[in-house]
Amino acid sequence: MQIQTPSTKFSYLNWPKKRLAVDVTPHRSNLILALLCASQFMLILDIAIVQCGAAPRLQRTLGLSAENIQWVVGGYALTFGGFLMLGGRLADVAGRRRMLLMGLVLFIGASMVGGFSQSGGMLIAARISQGFAGALVSPAALSLLTTTFKEGRERNRALGCGVPWLPAEHRLG
Numbered sequence: 014m015q016i017q018t019p020s021t022k023f024s025y026l027n028w029p030k031k032r033l034a035v036d037v038t039p040h041r042s043n044l045i046l047a048l049l050c051a052s053q054f055m056l057i058l059d060i061a062i063v064q065c066g067a068a069p070r071l072q073r074t075l076g077l078s079a080e081n082i083q084w085v086v087g088g089y090a091l092t093f094g095g096f097l098m099l100g101g102r103l104a105d106v107a108g109r110r111r112m113l114l115m116g117l118v119l120f121i122g123a124s125m126v127g128g129f130s131q132s133g134g135m136l137i138a139a140r141i142s143q144g145f146a147g148a149l150v151s152p153a154a155l156s157l158l159t160t161t162f163k164e165g166r167e168r169n170r171a172l173g174c175g176v177p178w179l180p181a182e183h184r185l186g
Contacts, residue, residue, distance in 0.1 A: 042161060042162065042167075042171075045157070045158075045161055046158070046161075046162075046171050049154045049157060049158050052113070052117060052150055052154050053150075053151065053154055055120070056093075056120075056147045056150060056151060059089065059124070059143060059147070060089055060090055060093075063085065063086055063089070063140070064086050068082055068085065068086055071085060071136065075130075075131075075132065075133050075136060076133070077133045077136075081133045081137065084137045084140075085133070085136055085137055085140055088137055088140040088141045088144060089140045089141070089143050089144040089147070090144065091141075091144065092141050092144030092145050092147075092148065093144040093145075093147045093148050093151075094148075095144075095148070096144070096145050096148035096149075097148045097151065097152060099148065100112065100116070100148040100149040100150075100151065100152045100153065101152035101153075101156070103149065104149075104152050104153040104156055105156075109153045109156050109157045109160070110153070110157065112149050112150075112152075112153040113149075113150055113153040113154055113157060115149060116146045116147070116148075116149030116150035116153065117146075117150055119142065119145070119146035119149065120143055120146035120147060120150060122142075123139045123140075123142035123143040123146055124139070124143060126138075126139040126142070127139030127140060127143065158171055158172065159172075
């Protein structure tokens, strides 16, 4: 299947004129879908866990002030949102799969540093690093999902993460 991309007015952007969608077997596509959904779930879960439950305990354990605990909570979200466009562009230039893997490795490393942190500054730096890594992972995962699955029912189902428990009238594809 060939996908047309815009290339007339913006030729200086070096967009490919035609590219092939990834051709995968159904079993492999389910594995890809599961991995991409798990990576997105991990990114969103990380912000929710700290914001909802761990912040008071972190504040007591590390002796953080109210201002510093806000950096622990907001540092992730701020860098995540701030670097999303850069992450998308890097995925286009360096490769989607490469950015996804590099972002996941960086995210896991920053999570380990955050888990073993002994001071508030170390924890804040780890959370900011996690946000940057998340900004690399999220656009790469979404673009891999849209190029792996064929347009139509298959892609709609993948974008809805398969949701087989929904009634048929509420499904996307």
